[in-house]
Amino acid sequence: MTVRVVVGGALCHEGRLLAARRSAPPELAGRWELPGGKTEPGESVPDALVRELREELGVETEALERIPGEWPLKPGLVLHVWTARLLSGVPAPLEDHDELRWLGPGELDSVDWLDQDRPAVAEAGRRLSIG
Template sequence: MAAVHVAVGVVLDEQHRVLISRRASAAHQGGLWEFPGGKVEPGESVERALARELREELGIGFASSQPLLLVPFNYGDKAVLLDVHLVTELEGKARGLEGQPLRWVTAEELARYEFPAANVPIVSAVRRRLGEQAG
């Protein structure tokens, strides 16, 4: 089974809060919270895919991103490769253009939300990274 390459954005605001959204009930892992992003199309760079997905899903752009981690994960019915980037210097105000609920949360608050299993390493990396910045 070929893994679906997914560009994922850990979107940070000026207060270092993280943007999360709830997956549609009908989607794979529906009803759980996630970091925004989507499939990298053939011939598309991760950065371009992330810019496209954030514009389509949230109506925002960004001036800066940096790689955070890669997460290969096999759900059994679907394999993914999450290519995760920290996204800062936002352009515009995030809104759920696909009807998805959004939340801006602190790194500590991430533990209160239920994420797909593939996102657990992202939550850990964000908590470590933002905890280091605060300390």
Template structure:
């Protein structure tokens, strides 16, 4: 029932502050633990990408975000039954992100993006994000 046969959407937030982006280390599942990603998650039935991102960032980081432009293109996930879309975002208030569901959080400058091991789906997003971050620091 529901959306069988359709492609599931997963969304991520590239939260940017002072020319740096927030990266989150996975704590689970075992094959992903210790790898880095952008915060986010599955888009629920009837939910927009933006609404899903706002909800996921509250659940995972305890923060409210404002969602901006897309970063790069959709990236196929798994066996191609899902796609990842990442959006620029910024914190809406002074509340700092906390790792409620992640092992660790780091703010990465453009020249620090390669200091962590990204999940495969996030690698093309990191490449698309690099010039965007560089433009913040000019």
């Protein structure tokens, strides 16, 4: 079976991490995630992240580095998380989300993250604390 990568963006700006609250599907609505989406055939993971953040949030970003690990979402889908830098624009919840929050290192536990995002969020938080 071919495994398709879903890329999540640990979008960091001014020492904070962007969290996005899902509005759909119903089983995920109200929980928080790192924004992103599925790679297209032939598309690199960093390119997919930049495209997805443009589509979902209306911002231009640069993919920086992959956070180690991968997390299964469902059969045939696996999550990879990359750190990203905001180049231009102000993030807005355009698709799949109804609220965005910038969270500092001490605020990461203030939202109900999707289970598969938690390990990457913890690692992104460690990097925020150092950076």
